[in-house]
Amino acid sequence: MKRASARSTSAASTAPTTQRQKLAAATRQRIFKIAIAEFSDKGLSGARVETIASRSKVNIRMIYHYFGGKEALYLEVLEFVLGRLREAELKLKLDVDQIEPVTAIVQLYDFIEGHFAAHPELSKLLSFENLNRARVMKRSSAIPEMSSPVLSLLRTVIARGEDDGSLRKDMDPLHLYVALVSLCSFHKSNAFTLSRIFNTDMLATQWQEDHKAQAHEMVRAFVSAGAS
Structure with missing residues (x-):
């Protein structure tokens, strides 16, 4: 008892x-x-x-x-939104390893484009931090480490494509990744101003789908073997 x-x-x-x-x-x-x-x-x-x-x-x-404090909370928010992107990108690894290199790169573009569409706070936070010259982000040791796995993934895909002759030679993983992100995000983060300048609703579903189809053509044309 x-x-x-x-x-x-x-x-x-x-x-x-x-x-x-x-x-x-x-x-x-x-x-x-x-x-x-x-x-x-x-x-x-x-x-x-x-x-x-x-x-x-x-x-x-x-x-x-x-x-x-406020700045510490802000830094944790930055690390979280970027970490969420990197974590989700790396879940593609098994799929990317099983498909031909050109399609793998297009699939990575599709994922990044979908992630920016689903998480508009990512573009907003990065824009604010760019305006401040990454002053707070520079305090993070975690954020630079997040980029290594996805660049390693791209490096592997590029090497595989060079070996089987499907990809152009000497592509740099970082340049390629930045190009993919640019194609994914610029028309979304600047949609309001671009829509006004060109009197076109760039947030309309059809316009976004057409732009995505064009981006696919651009990515395939750039990375494929024989591209100038």
Whole structure:
């Protein structure tokens, strides 16, 4: 009986801690989700900790408790959105290894294009950070490390394509990746201004699909063997 009582006492003492941990994790996640929206809409300088706290329904001190401050929270947001892109890109590895190199590169383009479409906050955050010359991003040691796997993946595809004669020679993985991202993102991140300049709704589904089809042709023409 004493032993059972001891177990009950132990369970009672640990249960509140576990519950507090769950509540703390949920609170932190709620703050973080709101912070992504605030920073992507207003940038680091425009976003206010008070607004994030209010929308998260927490005391402002909780943000400093969980994240250490506004800039630390912003940096964690940057690492998260870029990390999510890299993690998803690398899930393509098994598929990419099984298909011919030109199609593999087009498939990587399709994935990046879809990711930017599904996560517009990524383009917004990168635009704000570019305006500030990557001042906060420079503090991250994790972000540069994220690029290595995807460049390694492209390097492998390029080598395979050079060996079987399907890809042009001497393509640089970084130049190729930047070109793919440019084709994927420029018309989305600048759609409002371009639509106004050319009096064309570039966010219309049909325009986006037509542009994607053209991008496929451009990528295939550039990477295929025999391209000048």
